[in-house]
Amino acid sequence: MSLVGVIGAGVMGVDLAISLAQHGHKVLLKDNDPVKLKSVEVRIRKNIRSYKMLSKEYYSVVPDSILEKITVTDNYNNFGECSFIIENTYEEIKNKITVLEELKEYCNDDSIIGINTSCISITKLAKYFNKPDHIIGTHFMNPVPLKETVETVKGYHTSQETIEKTTLFLQSIKKKPIVVEDSPGFVAxxxxxxxxxxxxxxxxxxxxxxxxxxxxxxxxxxxxxxxxxxxxxxxxxxxxxxxxxxxxxxxxxxxxxxxxxxxxxxxxxxxxxxxxxxxxxxx
Ligand SMILES: NC(=O)c1ccc[n+]([C@@H]2O[C@H](COP(=O)([O-])OP(=O)(O)OC[C@H]3O[C@@H](n4cnc5c(N)ncnc54)[C@H](O)[C@@H]3O)[C@@H](O)[C@H]2O)c1
Structure with a gap:
């Protein structure tokens, strides 16, 4: 079990937190909007209710056992303990750059940063981080708990080691990475x-x-x-x-x-x- 940082508690962040907790990871779920943070528990319970109807894997999932693994936060304290951090904020380059610049201060030297983006260039974002080889695109599909594939995007600087570690990490939550080159909108x-x-x-x-x-x-x-x-x-x-x-x-x-x-x-x-x-x- 490892501690995973999830930034952005919107549609994708909340579902990603459910998937991570379901497969044994502890999650730090950060958002800067207090209204979003307040509604996390209700949204998690509601989403699990609907996944129980749609997937065998969720039949026996007890929402409390998911919720106890997820810590909701408005700050980066303890992000230094995360080997993986997945960014899920708005699809705006400025916003994602701000997050990467903030993370430089808080994550550890080995942390891998997955960017959950629909279209934004991973290569462009990586230059705003002190370890551009640790930046990788992790385009999860919606709804995350029900979708097996993750479009995994190799930026210009993304190292082979980052790709391999990300593949193992995604496999730990029963996802299949499809590794593609960086280009706006990627494939999907x-x-x-x-x-x-x-x-x-x-x-x-x-x-x-x-x-x-x-x-x-x-x-x-x-x-x-x-x-x-x-x-x-x-x-x-x-x-x-x-x-x-x-x-x-x-x-x-x-x-x-x-x-x-x-x-x-x-x-x-x-x-x-x-x-x-x-x-x-x-x-
Ligand atoms: N919605 C989808 O179907 C889908 C699918 C795949 C990928 N994506 C991508 O995932 C990302 C997130 O999408 P979404 O649909 O969850 O968006 P959303 O609008 O539902 O949620 C974004 C969240 O990020 C938070 N946020 C914004 N700036 C922040 C910051 N600096 N620090 C912390 N939190 C911050 C917002 O308060 C909000 O809760 C986007 O880049 C999107 O393109 C979305």
């Missing part, structure tokens, strides 16, 4: 954000409604979720941020964010996490 989101964005354009142009578009993907292509359901699951704000990163990094108009997505974010319709996006959800 460079593909998926194209069809999610295009689906939003179809709704904006009133070609079809969200239900029809999603049904096409589910019944026609056998996807588990349609593109608009996927946007709601990820969070519209995160999808918009990711499209902006793809657009500015690749300078390709095919990633130009659909105005309807921006409008919905401005209106606070962020998807499942707030109870409304393209669909309504009970919180």
């Amino acid at each position: 989101n460079r593909l998926s954000h194209l069809f999610m964005n295009e689906a939003a354009y179809l709704v904006q142009e009133k070609i079809a409604d969200p239900y029809q578009i999603d049904l096409m993907f589910k019944k026609g292509y056998e996807h588990k979720l349609g593109p608009l359901e996927t946007i709601d699951l990820i969070g519209l704000d995160t999808v918009v941020d990711s499209l902006n990163v793809l657009y500015s990094s690749l300078q390709d108009t095919k990633f130009r964010c659909c105005p309807l997505l921006v409008k919905m974010v401005n209106a606070g319709l962020l998807g499942r996490k707030v109870g409304q996006g393209f669909y309504k959800y009970s919180l």
Whole structure:
């Protein structure tokens, strides 16, 4: 059992903490928003309830046994004891740089820092850390407890030792790393954000409604979720941020964010996490 630092207690951070605790790790879960920190326990209990219905692995999981392994915090005290730290803050380069600069002061010389990002270049982020060879992309899939693969991104400076240690660490929580080279959006989101964005354009142009578009993907292509359901699951704000990163990094108009997505974010319709996006959800 080891102590793992998780920074950001949003959609991904909370689920990652559940997965880590479920496989015996102790977790320090840090966020700088007191409201987010206060709701961690409720969200963990609620998420475990739904995973029990969706996965055999979670049938017998007792929420208290997960919660007792997770310490919620608003500071970096004890992060020096973590061999792995996974960053899960907003999909904004400035934000992730701030975290890396703060971590320099608190983590130990051997700590490996996994960046959970949808699109941001790992190579670019690594230059803001004193040990760029210890920086690696760990793009977990949502919902983390139910998804086996982790898109593992090798930045320019990422060492072979970091890749090997990260592989062992991910295997310890029953995840399968798929190691890819660094490029905006890597593999998963460079593909998926194209069809999610295009689906939003179809709704904006009133070609079809969200239900029809999603049904096409589910019944026609056998996807588990349609593109608009996927946007709601990820969070519209995160999808918009990711499209902006793809657009500015690749300078390709095919990633130009659909105005309807921006409008919905401005209106606070962020998807499942707030109870409304393209669909309504009970919180
Ligand atoms: N949502 C998804 O489906 C998904 C999937 C894969 C990867 N990702 C990536 O994971 C990352 C997190 O996404 P999310 O959906 O969990 O976002 P989110 O908005 O739900 O949560 C982000 C959290 O980070 C916290 N935070 C922001 N700055 C911080 C700081 N300096 N220190 C500590 N906490 C801070 C916020 O308070 C918030 O709780 C993003 O980079 C995103 O692109 C998201």
